[in-house]
Amino acid sequence: MKLRVAALALAAAVLGGCGGGIYIGFGGSGDSPPDVSLVAGVTSAAAGQAVPLAAAASDDYAVDRVDFYRVDAGGRSVWLGSDPASPYRWSAAIPVDAVSGSSVLFFARATDDAGQQTDSAMVSVSVL
16 A cells, blocks of 8 residues: 555656646546426427427536427437527427327436436427
8 A cells, every 4th residue: 555655646746747747536526417497488289380498407517408309109209409508499399290189298408518417307288
């Protein structure tokens, strides 16, 4: 153990002398994943109609982008698009084959500058 400490001290002195540096870290980075919420501009829409989506996203360092998704009838997430800058907005369309009386689900996924991701709660839009 004493040999390792001495080797680290020597490496730090050598690197420090040439303008370099050494970092010895313990534990996690302390970087938290982003927070994200989503709202739809309408609560109901006809098949084919546009639905304005707006997400609020924040992070302890930086939000890289917000991706917008629709959940299809089979439960799969369908990527709609991405917005790299606040305010995070997207115009989504109700699928043309959506059945009247059903609902279409949307969610947003925020990604921070470290690649951590968080999904918003689902937002439901009723199909007219």
